[in-house]
């Protein structure tokens with residue numbers, strides 16, 4: 001498959017792995033890139049810019065294919081040293097950055113001076129247009145189904161993607177809820193130039209997470225995610241578990257008076273315990289509705305080859321048969 005995204009990033013398949021906290025280590029990024037997609041190291045999982053530099057070097061040892069780094073701008077009590085993270089990315093010879101959260105505008109000059117292509121992940125048409133205006137090379141349009149932060153508009157991809165296609169001139173990928181070939185074809189039909197997946201990539205052999213996490217994804221149905229932190233305007237789609245039930249209870253109890261401190265211990269610092277230790281109920285962890293479509297743990301290569309081959313069959317067979 002050749003699209004504006006495969007051309008832009010010099011990759012074989014129009015399939016990107018979105019940044020994922022405590023999942024996006026070198027093993028994950030290299031696994032996806034070696035399979036012909038675009039893997040992504042998650043910068044802020046590395047405690048310092050120096051650690052990021054080492055992770056990038058490790059990834060270079062595992063693949064000679066292009067890979068990217070995700071840089072997330074989310075509300076934090078103490079802002080991470082973003083300029084230094086960008087320096088580590090540039091010095092590490094990485095030419096693709098996925099930005100997410102707030103607008104990357106302040107960092108665009110540094111990224112562009114380093115010859116880095118920027119794909120900004122956002123959840124609305126207006127933010128996509130802003131990204132286009134400030135010089136992003138592409139956007140990743142994240143629908144309401146997505147794992148992680150879907151924003152506050154709640155527009156699912158069936159409407160969001162064709163709306164993005166109406167307005168954008170730069171290439172965009174569909175993100176959120178995607179895990180199989182049918183959805184890849186649908187995303188292309190709706191105007192996207194490729195797809196971005198998060199949750200689906202956690203259930204692969206290469207994902208460097210505890211087996212409990214992969215088992216939880218296989219066991220989950222599409223009904224098993226919940227939205228938390230909506231009253232804080234920091235909505236996150238997470239896997240349902242007892243900690244998430246407790247957060248929802250606290251949110252009901254406190255109403256408009258809620259503060260981040262009320263749920264802090266259930267949302268902050270839980271990723272190492274979940275992803276590395278496999279303590280599934282210790283707190284809230286991002287997960288998309290696509291969990292309902294995940295039934296196996298293939299290698300990245302098996303997953304991407306299957307998706308692309310089946311997509312071609314659908315286009316040539318089922319769809320062509322309608323004409």
Ligand SMILES: Cc1cc2nc3c(=O)[nH]c(=O)nc-3n(C[C@H](O)[C@H](O)[C@H](O)COP(=O)(O)O)c2cc1C
Pocket residue numbers: 017018019020021023042070071072099100101121142145146147148149175176177178196197198199200285286287288289290
């Ligand atoms: C466990 C997990 C952690 C994530 N962490 C981040 C992150 O740190 N930064 C970010 O931009 N997106 C993060 N995401 C969002 C993904 O990059 C991607 O946009 C999203 O998962 C797409 O939806 P899907 O899970 O339905 O495929 C995370 C998603 C998951 C499932």
